[in-house]
Amino acid sequence: MKQLRVLFAFTILALTLGSCNNFSSGWMSSSSSATNEVLTIIGEAEWQEPHGRALFDVLNSPMAGMPQNEANFKILQIDPKNFTNTFKMARNIIEVDVSNTYSQTKMSSELNKYASGQVVLTLKSPDKESLENYLRENQSELVDYLVRKELERIGQYLEKESATPKTRIRNTFGFELSYPKGLSNITEDNNFFWATNNSGESRQDVTIFSIPYTSESVFEKDSLIAIRNRVLGKHIKGSFESQMSTSTKFAPEYRKLEIDGLFRAELRGLWEMTTDMMGGPFVMQAFVNENTNQVIFVDVLVYAPEKKKRNLMRNLEGTFYTIKVSDSEQ
Template identity: 35%
Template sequence: MKTISLFFSMMLLVICMGACEGGPVVSKATGSPGDLIVVMDKSAWEGPAGIAIKDLLSSDVPGLTQPEPVMDISYTEPQNFDRMLQIVRNIMIVEINPSMYTKAGMNYSQDRWAKGQMILKLQAPDAASLELYITNNAKSILDFFVKSELNRTIETLDKTYSSYTYKKVKEIFDVELKAPESMKFYKDTTNFFWASNNAAEGRRDMIIYSFPYTDNNTFTPEYLIAKRDSVLKANIPGSFENSYMTTETRFGGVSFTPITVKGKYCAEIRGLWKMVGDMMGGPFVSHARLDEANQRVIVVEGFVYAPEKDKRNIIRQVEASLYTLKLPGEFDQPDEEPLQAELSN
């Protein structure tokens, strides 16, 4: 938790003054990935409903090597929510008013005060119903802001991506994938491609591999993790003899989530990787999808090695790339945002 810093406020003021001098223009949303401001009466913010919001938005990102909050929260009272703060990229506005609302609910809007902005509004007749609503809709609230951040990265990738990786992946697998532009280093073998930014700090990597779809139990965590370990052992060696990458099954293991990508089933796995025989590890996230036209499974994965850095925003960048994967039959589909907010508007 933090309050609005003097530096942040001054930066926004300069931006707003520039906009005013140039006339009525649409500002670009400000802030770093993960920044979010909550607008709420102070008494409610300090009460049970506010505590529920803080606990939810400050909860740990799953699958990281150390605790990091889902969002970086700032707070302001409604009377201080002026133009300087209205152009922040993520905003949550909370209203408690028994004369206006009969039940708790939420809705959202985009680009109200700035381009690239997402606003979630929570309303309720009283603090107790709001607290209960937050508890019952925790996942939807978190997903809204996490998906908003992923969408922003996907939009960037659509314009700026590694053309070399794109060409090689298309050539080897006949699929399309937009990896971050910095991924210019690579290794490719039969049915396996590995791209990396090869950075000394904040290293991020992506791999893609395929295998025939012959088993009805393929899309289970047991099958996909076993396949992952066999593929990584064969293709990603460590620095020492007999060292190789594998899945870290301790410390809470991995999570398996069925999701929908481009209208079709996708198995999402996230967790930690490690090097057997070496002191290296970090977070990963993977998508496994069925290429129906060729009866094969395509797996695309991003993983991060950054022991000296926070990893939330880094892993989100490579995760966003996974959603750009297009299988045969999808190449002509428009590049719509694949992560739509699952809230009423």
Template identity: 35%
Template sequence: MKKLKYFILGVCSLSFLASCESSLTKPTASGRPYEMLVVVGDSLWQRPAGRALFDVLDTDIPGLPQPERSFRISQTDPSRFNQILNIFRNIILVDINKKEYTQTKMRFVRDEYARSQIILHIQSPTEEEFRQFVSSHSQQIIDFFVRVEMNRLIKQLKDKHSVMVSDLAKNMFDCEFMAPEEIQSYKKGKDFFWTSSNSATAMVNICMYSYPYEGPQTFTKQYVLNKRDSVMKKNIPGSQPNMYMATDTMATFCRPISVKGNYAYETRGLWYMENDGMGGPFVSHSRVDTVNNKVIVVEGFVFAPEKMKRGLIRRVEGALYTLNLPKEKEEELELGIPEIEISAKKQN
């Protein structure tokens, strides 16, 4: 019996080592952030089912001054899905087969052909059911891949981030937080700090501030925007006395989200300097510090005249998810779609 136990342990150890070795020998996934490869038949891609998926991925990012797409989309027929294309970082594999499936479902796989890769499988019995499914689950599909990219950015921030911003968050709010390493200047106020990269052409900024939690009414659009305008007017003035940061309330989008399993209020839209020409996009998370019974707001905003803003605003948005409130544990973002486990045999 003892020999059998050691034999089983040995087999398990070898399987684990084989799995690790397989993972280490895989190439790093190719492609840039928010690039997407859809593997679907050429003719199906042009029919209503394929157009429905394209329309989901081709939506604009809310809260930007100019239209910018959520993803860069490429498509290939399954017959061309070879060893060059199968290491793409974000892949959607479409499989429509009435004999194989009775209902439409989504599942994802990590690192099947490359490290830091995500493949989303969408399987359906018919084209019409596929079309209806992706149309009704459009936000779930978008949020899935956005959070995949956010998790990748968070891993990068763990290796390289602004120690200055982390120290400010810890000393002022007892929070753990990681901001892009290019942010190296700051200004402090009462229960407030503003940090910036101070770049003349593509400036990224992170603010953090707090105020008392007063119950559920704290998380309404009007309440959050009133607080934002009050805090920013006081702490981010312009070059002249009548200049200060304000919010374009007509171009602001708010929604509740989940961060680390807890309630958060996401606000995104446009900021501008009153009586000045400066402006750009911003995104913020408002969360409850239950230890101290106050709201902690962390916000990223961008000033990049005559430049595309998608990459910049998503870079600071990813940083927002690194915020750990007092006594909160660090967690990866939940992706909201079931995961398929890959066996060591399949990996090889």
């Protein structure tokens, strides 16, 4: 019965959501299923064993920077014998292969294996204990890879389907990006751009601002927090004379990364209004536009009280994968 329920749910998703046409290429059919969903191909008995539970724990690990625990992925599990063509259309697939013919545990990835716009991870291991240990030790790498591929797909979709005022952004900041539809309430000031859907239930905001680049110290964690608080506190106000601020209850996560050859520093944490009850998750990235010698800040945030926020945030984070700075100013 469980396998039938999974099959029914997946079939309905395929029919109602349709295929991801924006990722299709050539003759290959496009992948289809919900975003942030992973299909695991492993037998029911193995799924309940320690190595199966380790895989579940990896995928079910909490998404970083959220006010409440939300799993990184929705997880579906089916037996290999039920892995039919319908399931092969899934966006994210993990295949598990335990055999003593292998000398060590390895993870490999293949794009577009059964459908375009698809990621298939294969875990091969000589025994179950080795696979369990591998999964425990490499949780971050596996999750980060799947999240990055999901955000890349969202970014590709945004580039084709968003209604972002690209010309206005390019004229002000000297680069391009695309953000989700519906953020039609726009506020602009000197070197400041703010787009929001202004929803009281599932609010999404994108802000862009810039300052002159003077030193690499601008990319240090404390510097990014101070700049964020100063600029967003000035422009984003609330009731009771409140203003936007970065929450200090949980220290923001900080990292340096590179996307499409562009170095960035990133903050991920919680925002709050100083004298109000509003708050939620945010992610901010900063990078240098060498054409203008400006440091560009792109900040995305969600306000969705008593609602799940993972998909809202990931849809906004896809914006970071649409950023394009030309080699020279046009």
